[in-house]
Amino acid sequence: MKALVITEAGKTAYTEIDKPVPTPGEVLLEVKRIGFCGTDLNTFRGGNPLVTYPRIPGHEIGAVIAEVTEGVPAEFKPGMITTVLPYTTCGKCSSCRSGRVNACRNNQTLGVQREGAFTEYITTPWEKLVRSDKLDISEHTLVEPLSVGFHAVERGHVTSDDTVLVFGCGMIGLGAISGAALLAGARVIAVDVDDVKLTLAKKAGASETINSMTEDLHQRLQELTNGDGPNVVIEAVGLPATFRSAVDEVCFAGRVVYIGYAKEPVSYETKYFVMKELDIRGSRNATLKNFADVIQVLESGRYPVKETLTSCVPFSEAGTALAGWSADPSKVTKIHAQI
Numbered sequence: 001m002k003a004l005v006i007t008e009a010g011k012t013a014y015t016e017i018d019k020p021v022p023t024p025g026e027v028l029l030e031v032k033r034i035g036f037c038g039t040d041l042n043t044f045r046g047g048n049p050l051v052t053y054p055r056i057p058g059h060e061i062g063a064v065i066a067e068v069t070e071g072v073p074a075e076f077k078p079g080m081i082t083t084v085l086p087y088t089t090c091g092k093c094s095s096c097r098s099g100r101v102n103a104c105r106n107n108q109t110l111g112v113q114r115e116g117a118f119t120e121y122i123t124t125p126w127e128k129l130v131r132s133d134k135l136d137i138s139e140h141t142l143v144e145p146l147s148v149g150f151h152a153v154e155r156g157h158v159t160s161d162d163t164v165l166v167f168g169c170g171m172i173g174l175g176a177i178s179g180a181a182l183l184a185g186a187r188v189i190a191v192d193v194d195d196v197k198l199t200l201a202k203k204a205g206a207s208e209t210i211n212s213m214t215e216d217l218h219q220r221l222q223e224l225t226n227g228d229g230p231n232v233v234i235e236a237v238g239l240p241a242t243f244r245s246a247v248d249e250v251c252f253a254g255r256v257v258y259i260g261y262a263k264e265p266v267s268y269e270t271k272y273f274v275m276k277e278l279d280i281r282g283s284r285n286a287t288l289k290n291f292a293d294v295i296q297v298l299e300s301g302r303y304p305v306k307e308t309l310t311s312c313v314p315f316s317e318a319g320t321a322l323a324g325w326s327a328d329p330s331k332v333t334k335i336h337a338q339i
Contacts (some may be wrong), residue, residue: 001118006320007054008328009046012319017056022123027076028067029084029122031302033141033312035060036322036335038171039112046323047263054178058116059086059109065129072126082131083140084117084124086110087285102151102285109285119317120339130291134299138312141336142305146294147257147286149236151174153184154290156232156257160185163225164313166206166248168236169197171334172259174204174308175294176234181205182297186232189224191217194330203304221249224246228252232235234283240266241285247280255279312336 022028040057042048061084068076074237086109091098093105110116115223119325130143158164164180166173169192182205189208190201196211210220213315221229229251235242238260246256247268256278272278310332313321313338318337325332 001120002026002315003056004058005054005056006043006218007039007214009053010044010323012044012322014316016102017119019122021068022069024069025071025125026069026123027065027072027126027129028049028065029061029063029082029124031061031063031120031122031138031277031339032081032209033062034058034118034323034337034339035141035145036318036337037145037298038122039109040322041325041329044149044326048112052074054059056115056118057111057112058118059084059111060141060144061086061110061117061122063117063122063177064137066121066187068126072139076126076129081133081135081140082129083143083291084110084122085128085130085142085286085288085291086117089115089246091144092166107285108301116234118337126168129294130288132299135295138309138336142308142334143291143294143299143332145171145180146298146303147290148283149177149234150183150293151260151286152176152234152257152283153179155281156180156234156255158184158186158232158271162186162231163189164232164234165189165191165221165230165246166201166234166236167242167246169194169307170199170236173200173234173236174333176236176259177201177206178204178297178303179293180232180234181207182302183293187220189230197333198266200304200333202305203307205302217245218249225251229254230255230257231324241265242267243325246276247276250276250278252276255281257283259283308334309336310334312338315339
């Protein structure tokens with residue numbers, strides 16, 4: 001069967017690999033739809049320190065169960081559409097022992113530390129399956145990237161009483177926006193430098209938007225929050241400027257959640273950490289609960305699925321699409337490949 005491989009930075013190829021055989025407790029999945037993640041883009045660009053080459057990318061999965069084995073619960077049947085929780089847990093490290101398995105020190109994500117799903121068939125333990133009879137293949141493929149933003153909302157303890165500022169309206173930021181607004185019921189202010197993305201952010205649940213290239217961010221936030229600043233700031237960009245702004249703009253006794261990570265050291269005015277008595281948290285990957293929450297929102301029909309998908313290309317054109325995304329990332333929210 002064919003697989004898309006990132007052979008080295010800036011290069012992809014299609015190769016033949018053996019069709020996997022499921023062992024007891026596993027299912028064989030026929031991959032029908034696969035999404036490119038920002039992690040895959042970084043791998044293609046040579047900027048992902050967790051990846052060795054060659055690597056089959058892909059962990060945003062829409063698949064059909066092709067075969068079940070002994071030990072798989074009867075609720076999972078061939079022909080069912082599903083997605084996959086693409087992370088591993090060791091069960092032994094401090095994160096796993098504390099129940100925060102999404103931050104497992106020894107995690108191996110599909111397409112990052114191990115071979116991914118940009119191929120025709122994969123196997124997975126049945127416990128990694130997450131599915132809904134109400135969602136189509138495209139919606140299943142969006143569950144994982146949205147869940148990363150939902151996890152950040154959970155880390156920020158967002159409630160319906162909060163005003164939440166989200167920096168960045170890419171795929172992960174849209175997950176944070178929709179998780180905060182559509183699931184938690186919070187008021188969301190979305191910030192980006194692209195008016196097209198800000199329009200999509202509104203459809204995903206943002207109450208207000210700010211273009212930080214054309215508007216005074218601090219002044220607008222002060223106006224929108226009666227001089228307090230937002231209760232929660234979620235950073236989904238990964239730039240030193242937005243890392244600092246998160247601390248500068250959050251209210252006293254507020255919460256800051258970082259999903260992105262800057263590629264260079266960040267200098268802070270650390271007095272705000274103490275003066276505001278801030279809760280500053282990281283957010284990594286997602287949990288089965290986050291997947292379930294995303295499915296709940298998608299089932300409600302309130303999330304703009306069609307507007308989120310920039311393009312869906314044939315599997316044979318996936319490598320070209322990845323190179324095009326790398327050349328002009330501002331034009332892309334989400335690329336799917338149809339296998």
